[in-house]
Amino acid sequence: MSFTVFQFHPQIQKALDTSGYASPTPIQAQSIPPVLAGRDLLGLAQTGTGKTAAFVLPLLQRLHTGPKGKVRALIIAPTRELAEQTHSYIIKMAEHTHLRSMVVYGGVSKQSQINAIRKGAEIIVACPGRLLDLVNTKIINLSTVEMLILDEADHMFDHGFLPDIRRILSKVPRQRQTLVFSATMPKEIRSLAEDILTNPATVQIDHTKPTASISHSFYQVEQRNKTNLLQKILLQKEITTAIVFTKTKHKAKSLAYQLQKTGCRATSLQGNLSQQKRQLALEGFKSGTYNVLVATDIAARGIDVSGISHVINFDMPSTAETYTHRTGRTGRASCSGEAYTFATPDDNKMTRALERSLGKKLVYKKESGLKEKMQFSGDRREHQPSAGISKKVSLTAGTRKFPRSQTVA
Structure with a gap:
């Protein structure tokens, strides 16, 4: 046509x-x-x-x-x-x-x-x-x-x-x-x-159906361990550009700041920013000055950036349709993309809704599959074991409750 x-x-x-x-x-x-x-x-x-x-x-x-x-x-x-x-x-x-x-x-x-x-x-x-x-x-x-x-x-x-x-x-x-x-x-x-x-x-x-070119990964994690898990993923996965979604403006701002302190090229896009700062953040993300954009759902509307390799749901979305919209920012124009979602024990209701939307049981990756957290020091990566990071076991089909975690010393 x-x-x-x-x-x-x-x-x-x-x-x-x-x-x-x-x-x-x-x-x-x-x-x-x-x-x-x-x-x-x-x-x-x-x-x-x-x-x-x-x-x-x-x-x-x-x-x-x-x-x-x-x-x-x-x-x-x-x-x-x-x-x-x-x-x-x-x-x-x-x-x-x-x-x-x-x-x-x-x-x-x-x-x-x-x-x-x-x-x-x-x-x-x-x-x-x-x-x-x-x-x-x-x-x-x-x-x-x-x-x-x-x-x-x-x-x-x-x-x-x-x-x-x-x-x-x-x-x-x-x-x-x-x-x-x-x-x-x-x-x-x-x-x-x-x-x-x-x-x-x-x-x-197909406004409720996730894009077929996107792979979906889920991580069980306690709320207090989310930031450490995110840092490890950003350092160890092949991530060229990523949008990280949070529920609130305050969390978007503070999370971007925490990532910056580790040397990550991160910025935030949220409603409390002045128009000039919003434009600088968005233009920096488009140009590659930043490769990680931490945003709320509403602030992310209107982001027209091609080639986003990953979407990371730091906070679980409120509906399956919102999940589809968030993850649809990667995998555009028949390109492949990856979506990572952090799920806490309080997110059971939403995970069941996502299972219905995706048409399959959610299989959770083991957090222990990632190495210990590393931090940037200038342009070098220095290996630093992370205390208090939980070892996770993936869900089996039909399992609804999260297993207990073991602390790695």
Whole structure:
């Protein structure tokens, strides 16, 4: 199947040809036709499957004709990184059109955004907080919006953005086209999404099924031993680039600092960072200055980095769908990848959910299979036995409780 089947305007097709895009991905092939037809849509697919193009391309086609200089499309994203990523893609695909896009989020100069708005734009990509600020001060007028897109909707709904989304909905026309895209969509979140959709087309592309090119490894470990285990894995496995997921912003920051003290090229990406520091962290990870990025789930949305060799779940995800989304950041574009997950005795409920998602019993690696912890000293690795590291025994099929650990002196 070729993109030419959609009969995009020649100026849009030219951008596709220049970028080397020949064939649509499944989410694009199934989403673009109903969006072009003007239908609301709920699109569910794993990360890295091309959801951004699935709404940007038909959006550009629909806006190509019609008035200019007024806001006709609004794209809401949960993070600044995702907003920037989407905005950059729009600029790329709209290069040969007269459509203009701008990005709006907090943490940077409001005046520079106001100046850009006054120049006129048909498309706004925004995070909820700064958008509402500019709407409430009448800098942005949403009364002319024809298309509303919620990207990564699960995280907007699930991380406290719902009140802001409701306020934004009250500012846009009721007669509009609404698209909701997400990598994960628990049942309770799906019901919220469907509240704002009218007779939507639904596209689901194995959004709960882990990517086949990823190998999954699990380690039994007590909470207090997680950091030592992570250090040993980072030193002894063939890890070129890795994202390490934690539950909280504070833990992401402190864990990255602990890794740095051992000589690891690590940085963190979490909500407490200023926009400048977030950009430095992300750019450093992309360029190779850092090869380990410690992040929370929501901060990691919008990270567009190819060639990630490993994903490490330092903390167990809260749902099987979140596990799929996290691990999907490796093994992209048919490349192989590895996912490591640390499981404590308190994670039994989640491990059973992962067994159902993966379709098999989880086999746990022995922590004792790794050598004693080593630390960096400059560019040399110095061998230092680690006291208090637990020796683990792998689970056998059907075993639910963790075995007792033995302490290696």
